[in-house]
Amino acid sequence: xxxxxxxxxxxxxxxxxxxxxxxxxxxxxxxxxxxxxxxxxxxxxxxxxxxxxxxxxxxxxxxxxxxxxxxxxxxxxxxxxxxxxxxxxxxxxxxxxxxxxxxxxxxxxxxxxxxxxxxxxxxxxxxxxxxxxxxxxxxxxxxxxxxxxxxxxxxxxxxxxxxxxxxxxxxxxxxxxxxxxxxxxxxxxxxxxxxxxxxxxxxxxxxxxxxxxxxxxxxxxxxxxxxxxxxxxxxxxxxxxxxxxxxxxxxxxxxxxxxxxxxxxxxxxxxxxxxxxxxxxxxxxxxxxxxxxxxxxxxxxxxxxxxxxxxxxxxxxxxxxxxxxxxxxxxxxxxxxxxxxxxxxxxxxxxxxxxxxxxxxxxxxxxxxxxxxxxxxxxxxxxxxxxxxxxxxxxxxxxxxxxxxxxxxxxxxxxxxxxxxxxxxxxxxxxxxxxxxxxxxx
Amino acid sequence: xxxxxxxxxxxxxxxxxxxxxxxxxxxxxxxxxxxxxxxxxxxxxxxxxxxxxxxxxxxxxxxxxxxxxxxxxxxxxxxxxxxxxxxxxxxxxxxxxxxxxxxxxxxxxxxxxxxxxxxxxxxxxxxxxxxxxxxxxxxxxxxxxxxxxxxxxxxxxxxxxxxxxxxxxxxxxxxxxxxxxxxxxxxxxxxxxxxxxxxxxxxxxxxxxxxxxxxxxxxxxxxxxxxxxxxxxxxxxxxxxxxxxxxxxxxxxxxxxxxxxxxxxxxxxxxxxxxxxxxxxxxxxxxxxxx
Numbered sequence: 001x002x003x004x005x006x007x008x009x010x011x012x013x014x015x016x017x018x019x020x021x022x023x024x025x026x027x028x029x030x031x032x033x034x035x036x037x038x039x040x041x042x043x044x045x046x047x048x049x050x051x052x053x054x055x056x057x058x059x060x061x062x063x064x065x066x067x068x069x070x071x072x073x074x075x076x077x078x079x080x081x082x083x084x085x086x087x088x089x090x091x092x093x094x095x096x097x098x099x100x101x102x103x104x105x106x107x108x109x110x111x112x113x114x115x116x117x118x119x120x121x122x123x124x125x126x127x128x129x130x131x132x133x134x135x136x137x138x139x140x141x142x143x144x145x146x147x148x149x150x151x152x153x154x155x156x157x158x159x160x161x162x163x164x165x166x167x168x169x170x171x172x173x174x175x176x177x178x179x180x181x182x183x184x185x186x187x188x189x190x191x192x193x194x195x196x197x198x199x200x201x202x203x204x205x206x207x208x209x210x211x212x213x214x215x216x217x218x219x220x221x222x223x224x225x226x227x228x229x230x231x232x233x234x235x236x237x238x239x240x241x242x243x244x245x246x247x248x249x250x251x252x253x254x255x256x257x258x259x260x261x262x263x264x265x266x267x268x269x270x271x272x273x274x275x276x277x278x279x280x281x282x283x284x285x286x287x288x289x290x291x292x293x294x295x296x297x298x299x300x301x302x303x304x305x306x307x308x309x310x311x312x313x314x315x316x317x318x319x320x321x322x323x324x325x326x327x328x329x330x331x332x333x334x335x336x337x338x339x340x341x342x343x344x345x346x347x348x349x350x351x352x353x354x355x356x357x358x359x360x361x362x363x364x365x366x367x368x369x370x371x372x373x374x375x376x377x378x379x380x381x382x383x384x385x386x387x388x389x390x391x392x393x394x395x396x397x398x399x400x401x402x403x404x405x406x407x408x409x410x411x412x413x414x415x416x417x418x419x420x421x422x423x424x425x426x427x428x429x430x431x432x433x434x435x436x437x438x439x440x441x442x
Numbered sequence: 443x444x445x446x447x448x449x450x451x452x453x454x455x456x457x458x459x460x461x462x463x464x465x466x467x468x469x470x471x472x473x474x475x476x477x478x479x480x481x482x483x484x485x486x487x488x489x490x491x492x493x494x495x496x497x498x499x500x501x502x503x504x505x506x507x508x509x510x511x512x513x514x515x516x517x518x519x520x521x522x523x524x525x526x527x528x529x530x531x532x533x534x535x536x537x538x539x540x541x542x543x544x545x546x547x548x549x550x551x552x553x554x555x556x557x558x559x560x561x562x563x564x565x566x567x568x569x570x571x572x573x574x575x576x577x578x579x580x581x582x583x584x585x586x587x588x589x590x591x592x593x594x595x596x597x598x599x600x601x602x603x604x605x606x607x608x609x610x611x612x613x614x615x616x617x618x619x620x621x622x623x624x625x626x627x628x629x630x631x632x633x634x635x636x637x638x639x640x641x642x643x644x645x646x647x648x649x650x651x652x653x654x655x656x657x658x659x660x661x662x663x664x665x666x667x668x669x670x671x672x673x674x675x676x677x678x679x680x681x682x683x684x685x686x687x688x689x690x691x692x693x694x695x696x697x698x699x700x701x702x703x704x705x706x707x708x709x710x711x712x713x714x715x716x717x718x719x720x721x722x723x724x725x726x727x728x729x730x731x732x733x
Binding site: 034037038041044045046047050053054055056058059062249252253255256259291294295296297298299300303304307308309310311312313314315317383384386387390391394397400401404407413416417420421424425428 | 484487488490491492494495496497499502505506507508509510537540543544547579580582583584585586587588591592595596597598600601602605671674675678679685688692706709710713714717
């Protein structure tokens with residue numbers, strides 16, 4: 001026995017050494033190859049160029065806008081509204097404070113107003129297009145707008161780099177949270193405040209001026225809750241109602257696509273499972289069909305379907321459904337091939353026909369696999385539906401791309417991201433709970 | 443004692459049978475009602491989706507195959523040009539594959555590290571396990587298109603935003619799967635190494651890695667397949683690669699359908715090829731080295 005084994009072969013010790021040497025080489029070669037590939041990719045992606053082109057100022061705008069908002073205090077220097085002071089959040093027309101309602105850090109004064117900025121800085125709008133800025137540790141700046149140009153009167157010495165001045169424009173950036181800009185057409189002061197402005201109630205809502213305590217107390221009055229809900233739901237700045245619908249559309253796409261695909265591919269998978277198939281032809285045809293549906297991919301399906309059906313949740317749902325019929329068909333038929341034949345045989349012995357055998361002999365065996373796959377894809381399709389929505393123009397994906405394209409409503413972007421993450425995590429936990437219950441049985 | 447337990451049996455079985463049947467009936471009614479509710483919800487959802495779509499399904503059905511038909515007929519007329527068009531899109535395809543490969547490698551490495559740190563039995567800082575798991579959940583929940591679009595604003599268009607976005611998502615999903623595999627690893631080699639004074643890194647590399655490597659690699663390959671699709675889609679929203687070519691091709695519309703068909707075909711062939719290849723490799727990894 002041993003003679004036949006070692007005959008003409010290397011001694012075991014040598015073979016073992018050779019094996020170890022090969023493994024050691026592999027252990028060294030794999031990381032080297034990966035590193036070489038990453039180095040190639042760094043060149044292919046032009047990493048150095050990206051570092052040069054990166055707009056870090058964009059990043060800082062974005063990060064600030066995520067959690068804070070600007071209030072604009074504006075005085076037009078010419079035209080119809082010259083001399084009047086307007087206070088508006090983000091300079092937006094539908095977020096303009098009514099006279100006398102402005103935040104506490106803006107105090108009206110004869111012919112102008114006084115604006116307190118963080119760090120003890122005070123900006124005073126004076127009559128005759130004059131502006132005075134007092135900065136502690138620096139001094140007082142006076143800016144006068146005349147028809148000839150803008151004149152800056154600064155303390156002695158060279159101008160610090162937070163001041164930029166020319167004949168037509170003076171800009172001051174005394175700190176991160178505030179900015180002052182004077183042009184011939186208008187004088188503006190910006191001040192950042194933390195939070196998402198007017199998230200619950202807009203300025204025209206009767207509930208806006210109240211504190212949360214007062215709002216809670218008001219809830220006891222009849223009709224107050226409905227009115228609050230109405231003002232919140234139709235909020236003209238955040239559009240909560242529309243956002244909820246969009247989020248609903250996205251979940252709808254995922255739900256219809258996943259469940260629809262499961263319902264279609266369950267009967268189909270019987271045709272493609274080796275132990276149920278009607279023959280080689282049906283098996284081959286259905287299997288290649290799944291490969292085709294999966295290979296074409298959601299992206300191409302989305303493009304083709306949106307040509308035919310136009311943008312919207314139905315297009316997204318059908319695109320998800322077509323791709324997932326491919327994945328489910330494959331998974332389900334594999335599950336069917338792995339079942340225990342004995343239960344089916346037992347049913348056959350009692351005289352049950354094919355449908356009954358499938359219902360009582362097969363489905364109970366594959367149900368846990370099917371349900372857990374469907375639930376898993378349901379969760380991951382909620383994410384896909386966001387992406388598909390961005391392409392076809394439906395659901396939260398559309399809102400997201402729209403607000404990113406405008407490049408200024410970053411607080412909306414944050415809102416949508418938070419919403420998507422919450423919904424996906426909710427789907428995750430619901431599907432996990434159902435899966436655990438199904439597998440444990442009840 | 444024995445008397446009572448044997449003689450009233452017929453009465454008892456009848457009662458039990460009745461109760462059993464009642465329970466079964468109740469259960470059947472409950473599941474029938476649930477099923478009916480579910481069917482109603484499902485049907486109603488289709489109606490809502492149809493309603494909110496730009497074009498209704500039935501209204502648009504006659505023209506459903508117009509676009510594919512035009513695409514195919516124009517391509518058939520220009521069949522000779524198709525190979526050249528496909529060849530001209532190869533660089534874009536390579537970019538898409540590179541995005542997927544790099545993000546799988548980077549995300550896989552980050553996911554592996556986080557998975558080991560978030561596996562209760564292996565974690566060097568058990569107090570952090572819960573926090574790390576929540577972090578993995580969040581990275582998994584953020585759709586990659588969101589990160590890609592935000593990064594395109596900061597970094598400009600191109601493959602890097604897409605790569606980072608996909609890598610981020612890959613970290614979360616592979617991290618979860620990896621940690622599920624690592625949870626089932628045999629702890630005896632780890633304890634053996636610990637008893638001879640090996641550090642955490644050594645224990646992970648020499649005791650855990652050899653056990654989990656086949657499953658981890660298999661999951662990473664599966665992820666690579668998914669990432670190729672994702673990177674094609676992100677190209678469509680502006681991150682370069684074959685998706686970008688696809689968007690341009692379909693934006694041109696009639697007259698350039700051959701271009702679109704070429705990109706479709708190339709993407710289709712790539713996805714099928716990668717699926718088949720990785721399926722074969724995964725089979726080998728899981729079933730051992732038998733080819």
